[in-house]
Amino acid sequence: MAQAPAATLTQNVLREGLILSRTPDPAVMVIFGASGDLTARKLMPALYNLALNRYLPSGFSVIGVADTPLSEDDFRAHMADAVRKFSRTQPVDRAVWQSVAEGLSYVRMPFDDLDGYGRLAAELERMDRERGTNGNRVFYFATAPQFFPVIVERLGASGIARTGAGWKRVVIEKPFGHDLKTAKELNHTIHSVFAEPQVYRIDHYLGKETVQNVLVFRFANGIFEPIWNRRYVDHIQITVAEDIGIERRGKYYESSGALRDIFQNHLLQLLSIAAMEPPPNFDADTVRDEKVKVLKSIHPVDVDNDVVRGQYGPGWVGGQQVPGYRQEQNVSPNSMTETYVAVRLKIDNWRWADTPFYLRTGKRLPSRASEIAIQFKSAPHQPFAKTAIQGMTPNVLVMRIQPHEGASLKIAAKIPGPVMRLRTVNMDFFYGSSFLVESPDAYERLVLDCMLGDPTLFAREDEVERAWGLADTIEDGWAGQPAPDFPNYPAGSWGPEAADALIERDGRRWRRP
Ligand SMILES: NC(=O)c1ccc[n+]([C@@H]2O[C@H](COP(=O)([O-])OP(=O)(O)OC[C@H]3O[C@@H](n4cnc5c(N)ncnc54)[C@H](OP(=O)(O)O)[C@@H]3O)[C@@H](O)[C@H]2O)c1
Structure with missing residues (x-):
């Protein structure tokens, strides 16, 4: 061979x-x-x-x-x-x-x-x-x-x-x-x-330009890596939101659910890339070793307190009335399959100790958006009057994976005028306008890499097994819980109330991408 x-x-x-x-x-x-x-x-x-x-x-x-x-x-x-x-x-x-x-x-x-x-x-x-x-x-x-x-x-x-x-x-x-x-x-x-x-x-997410760009942002710029840690980062939110339902995939989805369909692969891949240590070089195995280390460092999940599941009921998305999950084709009218999952994870290492990672994915949410948001801590001291900084939010770096691939950094700026009032503004980078070429489809990149013999952007055996181990822990935890009160979020909403409570207990809020 x-x-x-x-x-x-x-x-x-x-x-x-x-x-x-x-x-x-x-x-x-x-x-x-x-x-x-x-x-x-x-x-x-x-x-x-x-x-x-x-x-x-x-x-x-x-x-x-x-x-x-x-x-x-x-x-x-x-x-x-x-x-x-x-x-x-x-x-x-x-x-x-x-x-x-x-x-x-x-x-x-x-x-x-x-x-x-x-x-x-x-x-x-x-x-x-x-x-x-x-x-x-x-x-x-x-x-x-x-x-x-x-x-x-x-x-x-x-x-x-x-x-x-x-x-x-x-x-x-x-x-x-x-x-x-x-x-x-x-x-x-x-x-x-x-x-x-x-x-x-x-995992076609790894072929997406912005996912690779997270590596470039982190490891080709001098300014991000020094603050990419527990000292400056308050928490990280990773979202894969879909506005569509299950379309004609009812049979597959009934045996899968959001945890297996998206969390085990896309969400954990994004987590690994956002949290990994800088690899000494970009050889396929060196990069994947670092990603696997992240998965190995995930603190054991307390399923009762760190995980919320949901299933959509009927509702409205984009001005259209849509059926609930249980009314979809090839879905049981009593289905207990989750179409939404939110998980709070902690990573046990020096870089991330006590910095929560909030991951969520769901179907029939208000918009289609995949992103990694690095939420930084507030400035340690504000010399401005309270009235000047009302409504201001801490810095956030958002890597947008889809749609509108790019990145934006939220920073504070002075509102023009004779008084000192501040507002949060965006510094934006859009692939389309910066490079004036359309991004290739993820499959183009991945098929070519395979022909070139470069497996960097493909999942290795140990990576896939670690990710399944984590998904299994959650499935096992659910099996020990009473049956969930599905459906527990209307189509067109941002998911179950319990998911809001999960993050609000920590004094934080989900972003609305
Ligand atoms: N569709 C997507 O956009 C998409 C996206 C991401 C991942 N995937 C994954 O890609 C895979 C394929 O999905 P798909 O949507 O393309 O499925 P699909 O439309 O059902 O296609 C299945 C293919 O398998 C062939 N086939 C089925 N049974 C066969 C048999 N016994 N002998 C020979 N050929 C047989 C079918 O050919 P005949 O009908 O001619 O027999 C057809 O070409 C799945 O693992 C899916 O999860 C799909």
């Missing part, structure tokens, strides 16, 4: 400056689940945009695998429709699309059919011969998670995972397991065929 050395983040920074320090090797991406939603909505538009920006190597090819009978032409037409519909850049450049389409082919097979893997192997060999892909493969699992083990096993049994020269990598979509036990089993199954450096577990 030849493995190319991992690229570093520095190399990627150079790449972002349009200096390609390393072009990916020619490779074949095998997409399992090629007729599905993720392929159409995210993967194929990402590949097209990479091609448009000349990041794809010549000879790059895709073999789509799914069970729907499709001719090669049908598959190409379906992918062309997807790019027309979902690409962030429009209109589609015909010549670029043509160059991508030439490398597309399709193998129809059920995922458990070993004979199908024989046909897939033959197709891969043809690609190597005709398109010079040299045995380099990305196996992308764009399927429901119950298929991950069977595909891994068949890739191993058929020899595809190991045959010939070139590197082999596997990309696994979320959810990675359902709890710690199933995540460990999945890791075990994957490792029976692929070594850890070949495994790329996707």
Whole structure:
């Protein structure tokens, strides 16, 4: 199993400056689940945009695998429709699309059919011969998670995972397991065929520009890191708020809930990046070691006092009347699944001792907003009259992940006029206006990193297991509590009253992003 050395983040920074320090090797991406939603909505538009920006190597090819009978032409037409519909850049450049389409082919097979893997192997060999892909493969699992083990096993049994020269990598979509036990089993199954450096577990939040920018803000500027600690920071709020409901994902969501769907992965990833120590360099494992240390330092959660769960009832969002969770399609009318969770965490280390981190996520909240807010302590002494500083709030640095990616710092300023009156104003940075280019989609970054052999922005085995351990503690705590009084927040509100009480007990308030 030849493995190319991992690229570093520095190399990627150079790449972002349009200096390609390393072009990916020619490779074949095998997409399992090629007729599905993720392929159409995210993967194929990402590949097209990479091609448009000349990041794809010549000879790059895709073999789509799914069970729907499709001719090669049908598959190409379906992918062309997807790019027309979902690409962030429009209109589609015909010549670029043509160059991508030439490398597309399709193998129809059920995922458990070993004979199908024989046909897939033959197709891969043809690609190597005709398109010079040299045995380099990305196996992308764009399927429901119950298929991950069977595909891994068949890739191993058929020899595809190991045959010939070139590197082999596997990309696994979320959810990675359902709890710690199933995540460990999945890791075990994957490792029976692929070594850890070949495994790329996707959390698409890590591909977002602002999430990477938290690292740049913290570690490329001299002014933030010295105050990024308990001495100057009062607390940190991390929010992933959605205004949408569960759409057509009722069946999945009923077995998941907000804790598994968002807290275990996105919220804990954001926490790790906000709280980690500066890594000595940006090698993938060095960065991930620091993130894992944060997860290991989380103080044991007191579920009764530090966690609030909620479920939305009917209400109004954006001027539209919307049903409650229990009225959604494929949801039990007595469902006890949480659509909201708020957690207060403490981190047991010198940097963060006694500095609370408040994490929350919910569906059908008033707006869509993901952010990390660093709330600083008030100035130790105010020489201004009480009337001058009425309504002033302490400094806050907000890293906005979506929408309107960017950052803002709230500072005090004097209101113009002959008397001394102060107000809080924003110093803002917006990606759109500063760089005048649209941010790439997270999948573009992540797919390219995988092809370059850089797993920095993917979750490592121990990271995923630590995060599940924490989610399991909360699930176990809930199991010991009386049934919650769901629904306990109307759609269009900022969540249950108990979540306000959780933070207000500490003399603080949730932000309203
Ligand atoms: N959709 C998104 O925006 C999104 C976002 C983030 C993460 N994800 C994750 O991505 C994964 C895929 O989601 P999705 O929304 O794309 O699912 P989907 O639309 O249901 O697609 C599933 C794919 O799997 C194929 N398939 C199912 N059973 C099969 C079988 N027995 N043999 C062969 N092919 C089979 C389907 O092909 P046929 O119908 O042709 O058989 C289809 O191509 C999930 O893990 C999901 O959590 C999705």
